[in-house]
Amino acid sequence: QKEVEQDPGPLSVPEGAIVSLNCTYSNSAFQYFMWYRQYSRKGPELLMYTYSSGNKEDGRFTAQVDKSSKYISLFIRDSQPSDSATYLCAMARGSYIPTFGRGTSLIVHP
Amino acid sequence: NAGVTQTPKFRILKIGQSMTLQCAQDMNHNYMYWYRQDPGMGLKLIYYSVGAGITDKGEVPNGYNVSRSTTEDFPLRLELAAPSQTSVYFCASSPGGGGVTGELFFGEGSRLTVL
Numbered sequence: 574q575k576e577v578e579q580d581p582g583p584l585s586v587p588e589g590a591i592v593s594l595n596c597t598y599s600n601s602a603f604q605y606f607m608w609y610r611q612y613s614r615k616g617p618e619l620l621m622y623t624y625s626s627g628n629k630e631d632g633r634f635t636a637q638v639d640k641s642s643k644y645i646s647l648f649i650r651d652s653q654p655s656d657s658a659t660y661l662c663a664m665a666r667g668s669y670i671p672t673f674g675r676g677t678s679l680i681v682h683p
Numbered sequence: 684n685a686g687v688t689q690t691p692k693f694r695i696l697k698i699g700q701s702m703t704l705q706c707a708q709d710m711n712h713n714y715m716y717w718y719r720q721d722p723g724m725g726l727k728l729i730y731y732s733v734g735a736g737i738t739d740k741g742e743v744p745n746g747y748n749v750s751r752s753t754t755e756d757f758p759l760r761l762e763l764a765a766p767s768q769t770s771v772y773f774c775a776s777s778p779g780g781g782g783v784t785g786e787l788f789f790g791e792g793s794r795l796t797v798l
Contacts, residue, residue: 616687616791617789618788661726671787
């Protein structure tokens with residue numbers, strides 16, 4: 574079993590839809606949970622960062638962590654074509670280097 | 684503010700050739716990383732460095748070498764290129780490791796094709 578599992582998609586939604594992106598993990602020691610966004614032919618950039626369990630909201634984006642289920646989610650409200658990108662989840666414990674998921678390709682069509 | 688700069692952006696190599704991918708950062712970050720990204724496979728860590736003079740292997744180090752003589756530069760050397768090394772290579776840096784200071788800043792990538 575991989576440490577971090579993420580469905581590669583693609584996930585195709587109409588503009589304005591609520592998008593749910595998810596990752597599961599097996600290592601209960603993970604404390605830091607991140608979402609990176611990667612546009613085509615660009616490097617990933619940090620989108621959201623959460624420590625331990627709970628929710629974090631930033632504009633149209635909400636990151637959710639459920640440590641009891643070893644499950645994290647990223648919700649995008651009122652999705653826009655400009656949100657079309659690959660979203661990679663990443664997790665870390667302490668000062669260790671983060672482990673990345675495979676990334677989910679999201680396509681928001683007008 | 685350039686951030687992380689990678690060169691070259693594109694390169695085609697013949698099997699058996701060698702080359703160096705250059706990476707430089709101007710943020711005075713201690714940690715630097717090299718990843719490769721194959722389609723649909725996420726990011727795989729090749730090598731990383733926690734400071735000048737210190738490097739360590741990641742998940743997929745075979746066929747690669749690194750050095751870190753300065754804080755700013757972290758070149759990746761490919762020896763005897765093989766088709767399996769066809770990939771997009773990303774260099775990244777972070778102030779520290781892991782959680783709070785562990786945000787990775789990525790370069791734009793170097794696309795390498797080995798024929």
